[in-house]
Amino acid sequence: MRVLHTMIRVGDLDRSIKFYCDVLGMQLLRRTDYPNGKFTLAFVGYGDEKSNAVIELTHNWDTTSYDLGNGFGHVALGVDNIYSACANIKELGGKVTREPGPMKHGSTEIAFVEDPDGYKIELIQLKEQ
Template sequence: MRMLHTMLRVTDLEKSLAFYQDVLGMKLLRQEDFPGGRFTLAFVGYGEEADHTVLELTYNWDTHEYDMGNAYGHIAIEVDDAYAACDAVRAKGQKVIREAGPMQHGTTVIAFVEDPDGYKIEFIQKS
């Protein structure tokens, strides 16, 4: 067994694709419209689906808002330098919600950013 993907529902596919590609550096791996179901699936990631876990962005054409609830946590991405990663996110006009620095009860350097729908993404600096 292996993990294939995590699915996120997005309210603006173009904004989300721009964030995951232009801000986080992922590639659009595939995208398909399903007119009968009125939704689009877009898969993004850092490598091909055969070898990597990816994100599935689901855009429901008739839904313009979602309730995040209180169960979702975050997606974690390893970065070489969390400080530089935050600077790059901010330089592209996106939101850093926790600046890079050591975690509260440890020494691992982490940071948090937010995608256009408010999903939290944790940067974990390589040790």
Template sequence: MPSKPEASVFHFAHVMIRVSDLDRSIAFYQNVLGMTVRRRADYPEGRYTLVFLSYGPGQAEIELTHNWGNHTYTSGSAFGHLAIAVDSVERATQLFQSRGANVLRPAGPRMEAPDEIIAFIEDPDQYRIELVQIAAEAR
């Protein structure tokens, strides 16, 4: 097994998802999930736009990739979901639902681990987002 790299050398940077309506997706991640746009770049030669959002400096980002023109995407069977750590899954689910998120699975215990509370919502492109309750000592 390879040795663990120094923490200062590596960190998780971002996850990329393709979106069909960039403005709608930005609105969801900003207005529903409370993220901030960190940077945006248009690439006319490649006919696409990249928008990076996160919860703050040094946090992992989500990269929204919008290919210009009409594109239809299907989720592959290998992709599962994105996950956001929250202090209360129930409160976060209620907040995100009040902001327009579609709740796929309300807050409740995981069947396999009843002490773990989770919920699932989805973004405008039907990407599933898991809300994971983190213990106070882990924050």
């Protein structure tokens, strides 16, 4: 078994695709409309779905926003340079909600950004190998 994708519901699909692709550097892998169900699915990620976990953006045509609730935490992305990644995200109009630095009670460097619908994305500094 392996993780295939994580699905999140979004209020404005084009705005979300722009964030994940233009700000976070993912690629739009596929996008399919389902007119009978009145929804669209878009899959974004850093590589093909055969060998990488991706994010499924689900847009229900009749819904413009969602309550995020308190059960979902975040999606985590590994980055080579957390400081330049956050600077780049800000330059591209993204929202950094926690500046880079060591995590509480640990030494791993993390930061948090927020997507257009309010979902949290944790950036984790990858360790040099």
